[in-house]
Amino acid sequence: MALPAHISPAATPAASSRTPTYAVVGNPNCGKSTLFNALTGLKQKVGNYPGVTVEKKVGTTYSQHGQPITVIDLPGTYSLAARSPDEAVTRDVLLGRRADTPMPDRILCILDATNLERNLYLLHQILDLGRPVIVVLNMMDLAAQAGLNIRVARLEHELGVPVIPCEAVHGKGLVELRVAMSRLEVPLARHAWDVPAAIAPAVSELQASLVANDGKSPLIARAEALLLLTDQDSVRVAGSVPLHAKTHEILQAWQKRWEGEGTDWAATLVNSRYDAIGTIAAEVVLAAGETGPTRSDKIDAVVTHPIWGWAILGAIMTAMFVSIFTLAEYPMNFIDEHVAALADFVKSSMAEGDLRDLITDGAIAGVGGVIIFLPQILILFFFIGLLESTGYMARAAFIMDRLMSRVGLNGKSFIPLLSSYACAIPGIMATRTIEQPKDRLVTILVAPLMSCSARLPVYLLMIAALVPGDRVPVMTKVGIMLAMYALGTFGAFGFAWLFKRTLLRGAPPLMIMELPPYHFPRFRDVLLHMVERGWIFLRRAGTVILAISIVLWFLSAYPKFPDATASEQLAQSFAGRAGHVLEPVIEPLGFNWQVGIGLISSFAAREVFVSTMGVVFNAESDEEDTTPLRDAMLNAQWPDGSPLFTPLTCISLMVFYVFAMQCISTIAIVRRETNSWRWPLFQIGYMTGTAWIVSFIVYQAGRALGFQ
């Protein structure tokens, strides 16, 4: 095959003394992040569903000679014609448009061997860049299971670049890949693709202008020219250098001419590329006759069934919450006893005074009240990791699509919403995969309504107060928990429906969702994910929550009233006064000023409510021994002697936390993702307003019906 005119076998940049940089690119869910982690030893989040990586990630690997190699993991994309912000990151890095990232010297293009023809489209565009490329043919085991025989040597011959068969999940092929990456020179592609005759003159003219006026290299200029003809967004990419007026003029002149002639230039280019890809695929992929449904297909027939699918989803959620309540009981008791023992030890070892109170009533009560929930957080993330790893999450999105389409969203919105069950921040970042700006904004606005893991300690504390004792069946607690999760989910759908019909009107998007093949879960990844999240939880408890607990202790202990009882002291303290100011607003919801202190402090983060209750009820206690928080809360009373935490108050409080926007970090990320203060302020307003109204309805209606 002849070397195309636009490609010259120049020395590759990696031959220079600088650390070579590899960009890892490929279609969504082809195993890029798994390969990136295997090469760099980093622990980037991986998941068996598309759209896990929405930003570039950088790591270092080493050649077989021990030389460092920089590896950049880029978000997955089906084509360089970007349709969403995350895909634009990939395109811009590859084209050297990003000021913060130098153009990579070489490209590792990961292809999903089970779907080679579709994956070749992106590779075909990348080869146009004329840069050294190593092709990694991933998931070879799954391709073999699907009855596909891929002629690797033939593909290598057709493309003229190294092709490494690989199973990144099992670490197979990594040695060969490292050897290929260690080569001083990687051959440039020999693939020839004749641009259709009707388009070729325009490509040449644009290429010349991009070189002369926009300062592009001839190779990049050709790729840019082809992209300009198929990707309208490429002309006006935010943050990139605008096109020179002359280049823009040439582009418009050609488009006008083709419009006059009735030529669909974009379709002509795309079809021509598909023809070339089809020829390669026909040579390379040999299917073992007519194959029946795969194992994944058979499982999907049940798991995505309109009735059974919902039943399985419900069963999985129930199993998750049953595990959270039952398995966590012993470690929780263990932590609880040791926290109390530590506080008692400090009390017995130190003389009375402020420092002792700060340590016991502030630091230990605050942090101890939160870390008691560590076992439950670990179980939650174990389940989430397991579901992500197997590929079930994508099925959950598929099941929910019918419901989502009714509210004007689609499956692509559901992945960010699912991520928000763990934490709204990665969920909001994951909205970058959504093409339509209005759909993306709606998803950002409703994502914090999904019950994140920070709400879990609040729910658990309230459920413990609501249904105390071991005599209550665990399914009652599970039922309450499921109801809170369902309320958040349906609340999110309801508001999405409202926003799509009022503020952010738009046509309902089509569902385009790839269902990845099922994988046996990689327990190492699942456990790593779980431990990492547990560590993050502990780190927060040991830093932010500790600091807030200490400050809160001060606010609840000062100014000093030497003759006052503990209750009077707390009521007249700075925190007590703030709670009293808020009390008239929250009293109709069933909350008093002590709960008000918790609502104010938990604006920093929801779980701070629990540590605040720990500090408030410990500060109020006259007892020398440490009382468990749940018991202290159950003993709390209104001035008339009636109990403060009735079942109705507990439900009202949980409902408040389902809807309230109590998270500074989420506000900051919404500000960044929407590039304005308008939307986060709107979000605070509508969520807090809804929280108040729904809690009011629950509490007042409950009372009217005779509940306590």
Place this chain on the structure above:
Amino acid sequence: MNAELQSILALVIVAIAATALVVRLVKKRKNPGCGGECACPTDDLKVRIRRG
């Protein structure tokens, strides 16, 4: 340790904690948001990205 000394030490600790919270709140981050406390890049990775 007498009560007066305990009060002084406690107030110093409170002042340090309050300062740490204020600094954390007003500190200008290159990537504002969770500060690596979610599933996004860790601090170590951010350093690498900056160097990259």
